[in-house]
Amino acid sequence: MFRLSSVPLDPGALQRELVEPRAGGCVSFEGRVRSRNEGREVRGLEYEAYGELAEKEGARILAEAREKFAIRSARCVHRVGRLQIGEIAVWAGVTAEHRAAAFDACRYIIDELKKRVPIWKKEHYASGATEWIQPPAAGQNHPGPGRKA
Amino acid sequence: MFRLSSVPLDPGALQRELVEPRAGGCVSFEGRVRSRNEGREVRGLEYEAYGELAEKEGARILAEAREKFAIRSARCVHRVGRLQIGEIAVWAGVTAEHRAAAFDACRYIIDELKKRVPIWKKEHYASGATEWIQPPAAGQNHPGPGRKA
Amino acid sequence: MKMPRSQSKPAAGAGGATPKRVQVRYFAQLREQAGCAEEQVRTAAATPAGLYEELRGRHRFTLPAGRLQVAVNDDFAQWDTPLADGVSVVFIPPFAGG
Amino acid sequence: MKMPRSQSKPAAGAGGATPKRVQVRYFAQLREQAGCAEEQVRTAAATPAGLYEELRGRHRFTLPAGRLQVAVNDDFAQWDTPLADGVSVVFIPPFAGG
Numbered sequence: 473m474f475r476l477s478s479v480p481l482d483p484g485a486l487q488r489e490l491v492e493p494r495a496g497g498c499v500s501f502e503g504r505v506r507s508r509n510e511g512r513e514v515r516g517l518e519y520e521a522y523g524e525l526a527e528k529e530g531a532r533i534l535a536e537a538r539e540k541f542a543i544r545s546a547r548c549v550h551r552v553g554r555l556q557i558g559e560i561a562v563w564a565g566v567t568a569e570h571r572a573a574a575f576d577a578c579r580y581i582i583d584e585l586k587k588r589v590p591i592w593k594k595e596h597y598a599s600g601a602t603e604w605i606q607p608p609a610a611g612q613n614h615p616g617p618g619r620k621a
Numbered sequence: 622m623f624r625l626s627s628v629p630l631d632p633g634a635l636q637r638e639l640v641e642p643r644a645g646g647c648v649s650f651e652g653r654v655r656s657r658n659e660g661r662e663v664r665g666l667e668y669e670a671y672g673e674l675a676e677k678e679g680a681r682i683l684a685e686a687r688e689k690f691a692i693r694s695a696r697c698v699h700r701v702g703r704l705q706i707g708e709i710a711v712w713a714g715v716t717a718e719h720r721a722a723a724f725d726a727c728r729y730i731i732d733e734l735k736k737r738v739p740i741w742k743k744e745h746y747a748s749g750a751t752e753w754i755q756p757p758a759a760g761q762n763h764p765g766p767g768r769k770a
Numbered sequence: 771m772k773m774p775r776s777q778s779k780p781a782a783g784a785g786g787a788t789p790k791r792v793q794v795r796y797f798a799q800l801r802e803q804a805g806c807a808e809e810q811v812r813t814a815a816a817t818p819a820g821l822y823e824e825l826r827g828r829h830r831f832t833l834p835a836g837r838l839q840v841a842v843n844d845d846f847a848q849w850d851t852p853l854a855d856g857v858s859v860v861f862i863p864p865f866a867g868g
Numbered sequence: 869m870k871m872p873r874s875q876s877k878p879a880a881g882a883g884g885a886t887p888k889r890v891q892v893r894y895f896a897q898l899r900e901q902a903g904c905a906e907e908q909v910r911t912a913a914a915t916p917a918g919l920y921e922e923l924r925g926r927h928r929f930t931l932p933a934g935r936l937q938v939a940v941n942d943d944f945a946q947w948d949t950p951l952a953d954g955v956s957v958v959f960i961p962p963f964a965g966g
Contacts, residue, residue: 484633493656493706499727500649501720503868507642519867522797522860524844550867557642562868571650575728578648582720582868590839591867592798604799607866652966668965671895671958673942699965711966731966739937740965741896753897756964 473547474530476521476591481549481560495544495567499574501582503562505555509605513598517555522590526550533584541577543568548581550591561593622696623679625670625740630698630709644693644716648723650731652711654704658754662747666704671739675699682733690726692717697730699740710742789814790855794825798863804829818842819849822861837864887912888953892923896961902927916940917947920959935962 483502490498505517534546548564555561564581568574586607593605632651639647654666683695697713704710713730717723735756742754794811796804804825815821818840825831839862840847853859892909894902902923913919916938923929937960938945951957 483636487632487651491653491707496653496655498651498653500651501724502636502647502649503720504640504645504647506645506718520798520801521867522795522841522862525841525846525860525862528845558640569655571652571728571731575650575724579720579724586866586868589867590797590841590862590865592863592865593867594798604863605866606864669896669899670965671893671939671960674939674944674958674960677943735964735966738965739895739939739960739963741961741963742965743896753961754964755962 474527474534475549476523476526476552477549478551478553481551481563483560483563483565486547486549486563487565490545490547490565490567492544492567494569496569497571497574498565498567499571499578500563500565501578502560503582505557505559505561507557509595512595514557514595515598516557516596517561518594518596518602519550519552519555519561520592520594521550521552523552526589526591529589530585533581533588536584537566537577537581540580541566541568541573542570543573543577546577546581548585550585550589552591623676623683624698625672625675625701626698627700627702630700630712632709632712632714635696635698635712636714639694639696639714639716641693641716643718645718646720646723647714647716648720648727649712649714650727651709652731654706654708654710656706658744661744663706663744664747665706665745666710667743667745667751668699668701668704668710669741669743670699670701672701675738675740678738679734682730682737685733686715686726686730689729690715690717690722691719692722692726695726695730697734699734699738701740788855790853792821792853792856793858794821795858795860797860798865799833800829800831800861800863803831813853815853817850817853818847818859818861821853821859822849825861833863835861838862886953888951890919890951890954891956892919893956893958895958896963897931898927898929898959898961901929911951913951915948915951916945916957916959919951919957920947923959931961933959936960 487500507514537546544567546566550562564578566574566578594602595605596602636649656663686695693716695715699711713727715723715727743751744754745751789812792811795808801807813821815824822835840849841860842857887910890909893906899905911919913922917933920933938947939958940955
C-alpha cells in the first residue's frame with residue numbers, strides 16, 4: 473500500500489502493521505529532512521504531490537516489487553506539506569521470509585519512487601531563499617543512485 | 622555499537638538514537654522469530670551467545686561497515702534468552718547522507734553477523750522437540766544469502 | 771511542436787482542430803509561474819505538446835517541454851496523444867521527492 | 869590431529885608436553901553434551917586441536933573438530949596455536965543466530 477500523509481509519520485506503528493507470524497525479516501527505509509543539502513543550510517522543506525497520479529504510480533511500484541521479489545508485504549508512505557529538519561519525509565518497509573528479498577525490494581521501492589512518483593520538494597534556506605529541487609539532468613556526471621538520501 | 626540484550630528490543634527507540642540532523646537516510650533490519658522454519662511449526666526460540674567474543678566480533682563488523690561505506694552511524698543489537706514467535710531477535714540500523722550506502726552497510730552488517738558472531742539458536746517445536754540450528758554445510762546446495770531471514 | 775498562436779483561439783472547423791475544453795492543473799514551479807493551481811482552458815491544440823507551447827507563451831513558463839512529463843486524466847501520457855474534449859491535463863515539472 | 873589418550877593425563881616433562889591448566893567453556897550443544905558450561909582442565913595437549921580430541925573422547929562430543937572454530941582468551945584462534953598455561957579456550961560449534 474502506498475499513501476501520502478499530511479501528518480507526521482510514526483515508523484514504529486508503520487512497521488508493526490507489517491508484522492505477521494511468517495515474516496522473518498523486515499527492512500525499512502526512513503528518509504529524513506537534512507539540515508544541509510549541497511552545502512546550503514536548510515531550515516525546512518515543503519512537499520507537494522500530484523496526489524492522484526502519485527498514489528497510482530506508488531501502487532504500481534509496490535505491485536512490481538511484490539512480483540519481482542519473494543516478499544510478503546510492502547508499504548510506503550510519503551509526507552506532503554511543510555516539514556522541519558529531522559522529520560521523516562518518506563518511509564518504506566518490506567517483510568519477507570528471507571532477508572535478501574526484503575533488502576532488494578525495499579531498495580527497489582525507494583529508488584523507483586524517486587524516479588517515478590510526482591512529488592516536488594521545495595527547500596527553504598537559512599538565507600530566506602527557497603528553491604524547487606530538480607533531479608540532476610540526465611547525462612550529467614553525478615555520483616549515482618546514492619546521491620540523495 | 623554492537624550489543625547483546627536479554628530484554629525485548631524497541632526498534633523505535635533504537636532508531637531514534639541513530640537520528641541526527643545530517644543523516645538523511647536510515648535503513649534498518651529487523652529479524653523476527655518465525656512461526657515456521659523448514660516446514661516445522663516453531664513455538665519459540667532460545668538464543669545463547671558467547672558474549673565476550675560476540676561483542677568483540679560485532680564491534681569489528683560495525684567498524685568494517687563504517688570503513689567500507691559512507692555512513693554516519695551504525696548499530697546492531699541481538700537478543701539472547703527465550704523468545705516467543707514474533708519477537709525481534711536481531712536489529713541493525715544504519716544512517717547515511719545517501720541511501721545507497723545505508724542499504725549496503727545494513728546488509729553487510731547483518732550478513733557478516735550471521736557468519737561471524739557466535740550466537741546459537743535452539744528452536745522449540747510444537748511437537749516438544751528442540752534443535753540447535755546449524756548453518757547449511759559449505760558446498761551444500763542451498764538458495765544462497767537470502768535463505769534465512 | 772509549436773502551434774501557430776492563431777490556432778490557440780477557438781476556431782471551430784478549422785482543419786479538424788475543433789476547440790475543446792481541458793482542465794489544466796499546475797504543481798510546484800509551474801503553479802507558481804501560472805499563479806494558479808488549476809484553470810479551464812479552451813484550446814484548438816491537437817496534442818498536449820501543442821497545449822503546453824500555447825500555455826507556456828501565455829504564462830511565461832521557463833521550463834521547455836523536454837524537461838517535463840505530461841499526464842492526461844491522471845495517468846502518464848505521450849506528448850503526441852490526441853487531445854480529447856473534457857480531459858484533464860497536468861504538465862509535470864522535474865521532481866526530486868523523498 | 870588426535871592425541872594418544874595417555875598424553876591427555878598430566879605427564880610432566882614428557883617430550884616438552886608439560887601439563888597446563890586451561891579453562892574451557894562450553895556453549896549450545898557442546899554445553900549440553902559436556903553437562904556443564906565450564907570446567908578447568910589439566911592437559912598435556914600442545915594445541916587446541918589436541919585438547920579438543922581429548923575432551924571429545926571424555927565427553928563424547930558428536931561434532932568433529934572440522935565443524936568447529938576455536939577461541940583462545942576470547943578471540944578466534946588457529947587450531948595449531950601452542951596452548952599456554954592459564955588460557956581460556958572455547959570450542960565454537962556451528963552457529964546460525966539472527
